[in-house]
Amino acid sequence: MKGIGADGEYWAALAQGKLKMQRCDGCGHWNWPAVWRCGECGSWEQSWHEVEPRGRIYSWTRSWYDFGAPRDLPVPYVSVVVELDGAGGKRLLGTLDTSDLEPAIGQRVSARPRADEFEGEPLLSLRWSPDHSTLAVGEGR
Template sequence: MSYLPTYLPGGLPIPVPENDGLDKPYWDATRRGELVVQRCKKCGTFQWGPEWICHKCLSFDVDWHKVSGKGRIYSWERPWHPVHPALKEHGPYIVVLVELPDAGNVRMLGNLLGDPKQDVRIGADVQAVFEPHDDAKPPFTLVQWKLA
């Protein structure tokens, strides 16, 4: 488990579990420095984003499974223009779509840490790192990515 100082500036909306509680186990796990992905207990299929029903067999018996946080870059982009007022002076930055081999190759979005003008290679190995925001109300932890 790797923790890091804040990468993004303050003032962004605080991510919290949806009102229905579906993604609460994910946010709880990030607070512990763990990455979890939904997995069907009936057919074993991993899925992301969270749903009440398995995407493959339509079972309602889905649970959360801890994964290593090791992945590879499937796609990426380098935003130069702010997508939120808090990011006005915080560009460019790199957003990656990460494929998780030990979770059925589901894909998650996140920021790639490091030089925002670095060369990014499709297929590069990355590792999840956890960015705690303990002073937020409520506290939360973001998953970011670094080159492995």
């Protein structure tokens, strides 16, 4: 898969089944969306780091329309915005593994990268699932 702009490394990592996020070499600030130059310190030196695809649901919505894209999730499906644990709280979008689960803000989730095909092109995304190996919402806070 060809990289597009500053976020090419992100897409290349997803295609390999990994999650990488960009971090400034100058000040350590996590950048998302990816940038050429850090908005915090002005450094042009950015590097990519593999992070665990784990975090907490920041926001979610249930969609009742398929928008024409092929997917193995039946309508309705749940889209989530997840605040990552290991990348300075940056947030990523994806879909929840099951639409019959009632998501909750703060719920712990983990993801696996997915590659589907749409009009002959790879369509990469993150599929989030409840993370039963970690603390439940409200525990340990």
